[in-house]
Amino acid sequence: MNPDEDPKDTPDETPPENRAESDPPAPPPEPEIPELTPPEPEPEVEAAVPLAAEPKLREEDIQTPFGEPPSPFPPRVEAELEAEPEPEYIEAPPESYELPPEEPSYQPAPAAFDFGEPEIPMPQTQRRGDKQRARDARINLDLDLGRIKRRKRYGLFLTTVSVLFIAFVLAPVTWAGAYLLFDPPSTLLMMQRAAEGQTIRHQPVPINRMSPHIVRAVIAAEDANFCTHDGFDVEAIQDAMRANARGGRTRGASTISQQTAKNLFLWPERSWVRKGFETYFTALIEFMWPKRRIIEAYLNAAEWGDGNFGVEAAARSRFGVSAADLTPLQAARLAAVLPSPNRWSAESPGPYVRRRAASIVERARIVRNERTASCALIMDRPS
Incomplete structure (x- = not known):
């Protein structure tokens, strides 16, 4: 027995039934005591940086969902821990964040200028998508320029057509329509004579206040076919062309309609341009x-x-009467001087004007008898 061991601690291995009859038991063999080796020291663990403790959720803070019965277990009461000294926190070094690598781009080395870097950026390499977009932009620009050019051409054409329409259709028709309703206050020939120093006397009167003799005399002297043609006497034009071809004094073939168009709308000088406008206005009126x-x-x-x-101003100036009181001879003299009124005189006519006036009186009588002035005089219309 180990002297250090307490006998009370040694178990009794003799069965209980033989313990009274037997001799005092022999001492049991001493058990082998294993040698105790000292424990190896544990490796020191570096003190970890304590993290901030998450707030504990209490049972009272948990809201029971609607319709669910409350928990049957009583709320857990946590033992209050003794106040421990607050650990000293050691600030960990800040973590370094690495940015993702950027795509390499062409950046030319800055030029060494004394006054700073250049303001104009250097061209960068173009990608395939940039080239496609640039090509599309050029195509769209060409299309836009084509549209603009076409619009300009169409705009110029429409402008030209509009100007010609206004100048040759709208304005003449409006002008002629206005003179259909009232007499013009003046003409270009009146303005020319006023510029030459003459005193203009102009008194328009309606045809029912004119003598029928002056109407027949003018038709007989200037345009015998006035009521039958449409503004142009083709037979008279052909006769004038044959007479002018033989030579001698130039003979005219203008109708009363042509002379009216010239007096009201045009200038008196002779030219092919004026003759063209005269033809147009004659057809219009x-x-x-x-x-x-x-x-x-x-x-x-x-x-x-x-x-x-x-005729009203001429009758009063030459004969002292109104246009309604003209006699056949006076009307014939006024009609005789119409081709050259500033050279011939109706109040004191010469031999040529007398012969011409006598011829006009005879032809005016024929106009009345044959009723060739019926388009102008109501009295000459057949009843």
């Missing part, structure tokens, strides 16, 4: 005006010399 209005406008705008325009 023949289409828009009745024959009665054409002869009325002609008699109110014709020149009779010395600044007298219109």
Whole structure:
């Protein structure tokens, strides 16, 4: 027995039934005591940096969902821990964040300028998508430029057509329509004579206040086919061309409609341009005006010399009577001087004007008998 061992601690191995009869038991063999080796020291563990403790959720803070019964277990009471000294926190070094590597781009080395870096950026390498976009932009630009050019051409064409329409259709039609309703206050020939120093006397009157002798005399002297043609006497034009081809004095073939168009709308000088406009306005007034209005406008705008325009001013200036009181001879003399009113005189006619006036009186009688002035005079119309 180990002297250091307490006998009370040694178990009794003799069975209980033989313990009374037997001799005192022999001492049991001493058990082998294993040698105790000292424990190896544990490796020191570096003190970890304590993290901030998460807040504990109490049972009271947990809200029971609607319709769920409360928990049968009583709320857990945590033992209060003794106050421990607050650990000293050691600040860990800040973590370093590495940015993702950027794509390499062409950046030219800065030029060594004394006054700083250049303001104009250097060209960078273009990618395939940039080239496609640049190509599309050029195509769209070409299309836009093409549209602009086409619009300019169409715009110029439409502008030209509009100007021509206004100048040759709208304005003349409006002008002729206005003179259909009232007599023009003045003409270009009146303005020219006023600029030359003449005193203009112009008193328009309606045709019913004119003598029928002056209407028949003018038709007989100037345009015998006035009521039958449409503004142009083709037979008279052919006769004038044959006479002019033989030589001698130039013979005219203008109708009363042509002379009315020239007196009201155009200038007196002879030219092919004026003749072209005269043809256009003649056709216009023949289409828009009745024959009665054409002869009325002609008699109110014709020149009779010395600044007298219109048959009313000529009758009062030459014979001292109104246009309604003219006799057949007076009317014939006024009609005889119409081709050259500033050279010939109706009040004191020469031999040529007398012969011409006598011929006009005879032809005016024929016009009345044959009723060739019925388009202008109501009294000559057959009943």
